[in-house]
Amino acid sequence: MADLLDRRQRLAAALCLAAIDLPANAVAAGRQLMQAASVCPGVTMDEIPTNSRREALTKARDILNELISEASAP
Known part of the structure; x- marks a missing residue:
């Protein structure tokens, strides 16, 4: 069965899940990273x-903007 999602879509979702405010409890942060990894298998x-929530969300936005511009192209 073919995967209907582009890896970049999965990565953007993983980035949103991994975008946590620091400082954070290490166990809770680890669990959140595991959730992110489950959405995008193979993510490294x-x-x-992991420096800031803003950085992760900005990277996700950049990926989504790229996907949107590709989808809008004829």
């Missing part, structure tokens, strides 16, 4: 900015 830690 270098793909997920």
